[in-house]
Amino acid sequence: MVYDVVIIGAGPAGLSAGLYAARARLKTLIVEKEAAGGQIATTDEVANYPGSIEHATGPSLVARMVQQAEEFGAEKVSDTVVSVDLEGDIKTVKCEKNEYKTKTIIIATGAVPKHIGCPGEKELTGRGISYCATCDGAFFEDLEVFVVGGGDSAVEEAMYLTKFARKVTIVHRRDALRAAKSIQEKAFKNEKIAFMWDSVITEVKGDGILQSMVVKNVKTGEETEYFADEDDGTFGIFVFVGYDPATKLFEGMVDMENGYIKTDDNMKTNIPGVFAAGDNRVKPLRQVVTATADGAIAATQAEKYIEEHF
Ligand code: NAP
Numbered sequence: 001m002v003y004d005v006v007i008i009g010a011g012p013a014g015l016s017a018g019l020y021a022a023r024a025r026l027k028t029l030i031v032e033k034e035a036a037g038g039q040i041a042t043t044d045e046v047a048n049y050p051g052s053i054e055h056a057t058g059p060s061l062v063a064r065m066v067q068q069a070e071e072f073g074a075e076k077v078s079d080t081v082v083s084v085d086l087e088g089d090i091k092t093v094k095c096e097k098n099e100y101k102t103k104t105i106i107i108a109t110g111a112v113p114k115h116i117g118c119p120g121e122k123e124l125t126g127r128g129i130s131y132c133a134t135c136d137g138a139f140f141e142d143l144e145v146f147v148v149g150g151g152d153s154a155v156e157e158a159m160y161l162t163k164f165a166r167k168v169t170i171v172h173r174r175d176a177l178r179a180a181k182s183i184q185e186k187a188f189k190n191e192k193i194a195f196m197w198d199s200v201i202t203e204v205k206g207d208g209i210l211q212s213m214v215v216k217n218v219k220t221g222e223e224t225e226y227f228a229d230e231d232d233g234t235f236g237i238f239v240f241v242g243y244d245p246a247t248k249l250f251e252g253m254v255d256m257e258n259g260y261i262k263t264d265d266n267m268k269t270n271i272p273g274v275f276a277a278g279d280n281r282v283k284p285l286r287q288v289v290t291a292t293a294d295g296a297i298a299a300t301q302a303e304k305y306i307e308e309h310f
Pocket of ligand 1: 048115116148149151153154156173174177178243287
């Protein structure tokens with residue numbers, strides 16, 4: 001059996017592509033290796049997606065996107081893509097469990113959080129170090145928490161973490177935040193938030209659980225070790241230092257720039273019948289609203305490609 005379109009990834013871009021493709025009566029398959037939703041599945045509040053009001057959460061929005069795509073007839077499978085053959089009219093998506101043949105592919109693989117890259121980080125992930133405030137914030141009830149980064153994610157998630165933590169300190173490598181001014185203003189007003197400027201974490205330590213961290217002042221070069229409060233025994237570090245596009249599978253096949261897939265305005269890559277949508281492509285704004293728009297464009301262009309080529 002040959003699908004009209006196989007969509008790799010079930011975040012907002014993939015689910016929107018699935019909705020548009022299935023609604024256009026294309027035989028549509030969405031392949032996702034984890035739970036649907038991509039990054040917004042772990043976002044507490046989606047406040048800037050038009051129509052998403054009254055404290056809509058990432059998971060509730062995703063659940064509605066999945067339902068809508070499936071109601072129009074998109075199939076969704078849980079499988080991990082191991083390789084792709086993008087050449088020729090019929091392309092192959094090889095997964096761990098199955099192999100799928102398709103006329104077009106929409107790559108909607110998104111992006112994954114970057115790590116600090118310091119000693120101890122890997123060992124202490126899930127033991128004090130986290131990349132998802134929504135998932136892990138509640139574990140830090142009344143504890144001290146540090147948030148690494150100065151962008152929108154770091155500052156917004158720091159504010160969210162004040163719901164649980166006793167104190168939240170934003171550790172930023174410069175002396176000015178990158179986050180939008182409106183977000184910064186709220187953070188500066190929040191009495192539970194403190195700032196550690198010009199600072200980077202160079203090592204994290206702990207015996208099975210995070211107990212201390214070494215922070216370097218990048219201007220003076222001075223290193224200071226911070227220990228967990230004796231009564232607490234531990235503290236939290238939440239890392240929001242940007243994202244890496246999940247595009248490794250397509251390296252050497254699809255044209256990229258710094259790991260992000262290059263497309264034209266119609267989401268077309270350099271390979272006929274292969275489209276990209278969402279955070280994994282070169283673009284000026286990575287938001288749910290732009291991801292869903294990409295998905296819609298990619299699906300309608302896939303439909304057009306099929307009409308012209310088959
Ligand atoms: P980002 O904008 O790329 O910011 C990453 C932050 O981490 C920067 O402050 C950067 O410092 C710092 N950083 C990077 N590498 C580091 C390292 N190795 N060690 C220490 N610090 C490091 O990433 P983001 O905040 O995740 O946002 C990603 C995109 O999503 C952006 O386009 C953002 O606007 C968007 N977003 C929007 C919203 C919203 O609109 N509500 C919410 C979340 C995210 P420098 O500042 O020095 O470069």
